[in-house]
Amino acid sequence: MSSSLWGGELRKVSAPLLKSLQTEIDQLLRRFKYAETAFLNVYKKVIDLPDPVEVLEHVQQLQRRAQRSSELELENNQLRDTLNEYNNEFAQVKNQEVTIKSLKEKVRSLEEEMESKVCNQLKERERQLERSFAEKEREIQDSNLDVARRLGEAERTIETLRSALSQAQSELFDVKSKYDERANAKLVPYSI
Structure with missing residues (x-):
């Protein structure tokens, strides 16, 4: 009889404790489900974000x-x-x-x-490739124009140098002719 009393009292004491424990477990399960749902919502949003x-x-x-x-x-x-x-x-x-x-x-x-x-x-x-192509083409044209300009300057310089050389040769020839005339003039009196 004492064991049934003891069992009855144990039930009275443990029933509220078990009920409280069950309520706490239910709340934990709700929190877990809420946390899991929130995590899945956040995960769905994060997974759709671009790299x-x-x-x-x-x-x-x-x-x-x-x-x-x-x-x-x-x-x-x-x-x-x-x-x-x-x-x-x-x-x-x-x-x-x-x-x-x-x-x-x-x-x-x-x-x-x-x-x-x-x-x-x-x-x-946004049209980087087309612009780059056009720019390179323009640079080649500018380079060709610069080369043509330099070539023209070089040709003018060559013509100037040729003219100066021709003039110098002509002057040298004149000096040599005068020198030869003077040398021949000096030799003429000795040959008579």
């Missing part, structure tokens, strides 16, 4: 473009300074009005072309 490597590469491209843009601006300013110097030099040459007029037209055309080129380069950054 950050592509974004970083894009940012690096933008930084390179910004740096190239400032380099182009500096180059443009240097070209403007050079063009201003040419304009000043051309203004000082008074006897060559036709040449000055022509060169001023070329300077104005080059300024417009340079401004247009800089604007186009800034606007057409």
